[in-house]
Amino acid sequence: KKKYFWKSEFYVDTNVLDPRPETEFIVEQLLNQIKDKNKKLKILDIGTGSGCLAISIAKEYCNSKITAIDISSKALKVAKKNISLHNVSKQIELKLTNFDDIQSKFDVIVSNPPYLTLDDYKNSQIEIRKFEPKIALLGGNDGLKFYKLFSKKIHKIMKNNSILILEIGSNQYAPCLSIFKNSKLKLKKVTKDFQNIDRTLTFIKI
Ligand code: GLN
Numbered sequence: 001k002k003k004y005f006w007k008s009e010f011y012v013d014t015n016v017l018d019p020r021p022e023t024e025f026i027v028e029q030l031l032n033q034i035k036d037k038n039k040k041l042k043i044l045d046i047g048t049g050s051g052c053l054a055i056s057i058a059k060e061y062c063n064s065k066i067t068a069i070d071i072s073s074k075a076l077k078v079a080k081k082n083i084s085l086h087n088v089s090k091q092i093e094l095k096l097t098n099f100d101d102i103q104s105k106f107d108v109i110v111s112n113p114p115y116l117t118l119d120d121y122k123n124s125q126i127e128i129r130k131f132e133p134k135i136a137l138l139g140g141n142d143g144l145k146f147y148k149l150f151s152k153k154i155h156k157i158m159k160n161n162s163i164l165i166l167e168i169g170s171n172q173y174a175p176c177l178s179i180f181k182n183s184k185l186k187l188k189k190v191t192k193d194f195q196n197i198d199r200t201l202t203f204i205k206i
Contacts, residue, residue: 015074051079113146
């Protein structure tokens with residue numbers, strides 16, 4: 001029921017995806033992009049799950065305000081618990097919603113969305129199917145559902161010069177670039193995970 005992520009320990013249960021080391025690249029990329037840790041950033045974390053990303057970012061950028069959203073009320077209970085364990089309730093607001101209901105614009109958006117294809121999911125280890133929530137893993141038949149829906153909202157929720165850092169699945173680099181082709185995003189960085197698979201994309205909104 002405990003997982004270490006970035007610099008802290010988090011409570012986890014079967015209602016949230018266990019934090020994975022590759023997701024730490026999102027925090028690392030943000031630190032590379034925004035060096036001033038005192039900046040008052042307005043940040044959105046989509047699909048917060050355990051809250052590990054939002055909380056780690058809140059601790060790095062202590063003047064930032066983070067809206068952490070999820071469509072799973074059970075996941076939000078876990079996030080709430082972690083937020084109080086880490087004393088960051090002043091910085092993080094939790095919301096049970098999807099990004100369609102978000103009306104304001106952000107300086108930074110991060111997300112580790114569900115991105116497995118149906119085949120990936122069916123072929124995943126039994127432990128994953130047994131102990132991890134399907135809703136956090138399965139990204140529609142082709143794994144790209146989140147990116148396709150999100151690309152249509154970018155102009156409404158990203159400020160000019162804002163930063164978007166997304167985790168992606170294996171072989172999703174090219175499809176994601178094509179999905180975001182018309183979204184006025186400039187690709188800044190691609191990071192590879194420990195198995196040399198393209199794992200995060202960092203964009204600037206132009
Ligand atoms: N990397 C995770 C896995 O393969 C998938 C995470 C996700 O879909 N966001 O188990």
